[in-house]
Amino acid sequence: MDSAELLDLLGNANRRRILRLLAQKPCYVTEISEFLGVSPKAVIDHLRKLEEAGLVESRTDDRRRKYFSIAENLRLEVNVSPYEFGTKSAYPASSAVDMTSCRYLSIEVNGTVPENGDDDATDLPELAETLQELEQLENELSLAQRFVQGRLAAIRERIADAIADTNPRLVTELLAALAEDDLETEALSKRVEAPTDVIEDVLAKLESEGVVTRESGGWHLGDL
Structure with a gap:
């Protein structure tokens, strides 16, 4: 589309x-x-x-x-600035986006851009080169976003397949929160913005399947 x-x-x-x-x-x-x-x-x-x-x-x-x-895993980007207006969409078919051509995955800041009023025509060639590098970086970041989005969708689908009859969005948010830190039920409820009783039901199901366990520090992921 x-x-x-x-x-x-x-x-x-x-x-x-x-x-x-x-x-x-x-x-x-x-x-x-x-x-x-x-x-x-x-x-x-x-x-x-x-x-x-x-x-x-x-x-x-x-x-x-x-x-x-x-049905689709979609990303829509809208860019509005004094220099351009445009939209761009991408339907990543899979997580196997080729990242090998990316040159700027490690971002380096080379110098500074002159403030308004300090422009010098002699700086234009250097600014043009920096502009080209940043445009290349912008394109590669967009590609990286597609790659990450595809991987996220694939992982969420695997989680949904593994946890039957449970809200996959809620499960993925809970697991992501517990991957970061051990948390009590109330803290998880606030983190994922869901009622405590709903969180308790999901955690009980995950615990019965050995996905999470509860100790003194709160809930945490089971042994990997």
Whole structure:
């Protein structure tokens, strides 16, 4: 999809709210309608546009209810400055983005840019060279973002497959928090912005599967 068309599509607040909801779990129309506080007919129209754009996909369960979920791993960049305006989108198909051509993965600051009023025409060749290097760095950082985004999506999918019947977004946030530090249930609840009872249920399931354990310092990841 063209980046400008994608920007128009995501310009609608309710469509953004639908995507935020679907990022947590697959939902059917009635759930989305109740969450948004709008009619099912309006929800169906939003879902149709998102599905046509390839951002959302649907499936029908055994009870013939149609569930919707996010279909693509997408990044949209919008750049607004006195020198340019543009949008760029990327659909990383996998985490195997080739990073070997990147030259500036270790960023070095070479000199300083003159302040306004201190410009000297003799500096222009050096500034032009620095400009070219920074533009190259910008392109490589965009590539690195795609690479990281693809890896994140792949890892979240593996976690979702490993932890059945549990909100994969919540599980990934909990595991990421515990990878950083041991935390008590209340601290985890604040970190991931979820009710304590919900966190307790998820932690109990993870503990039963040996993923996390609880000791005096709080919850922590099981032995790797």
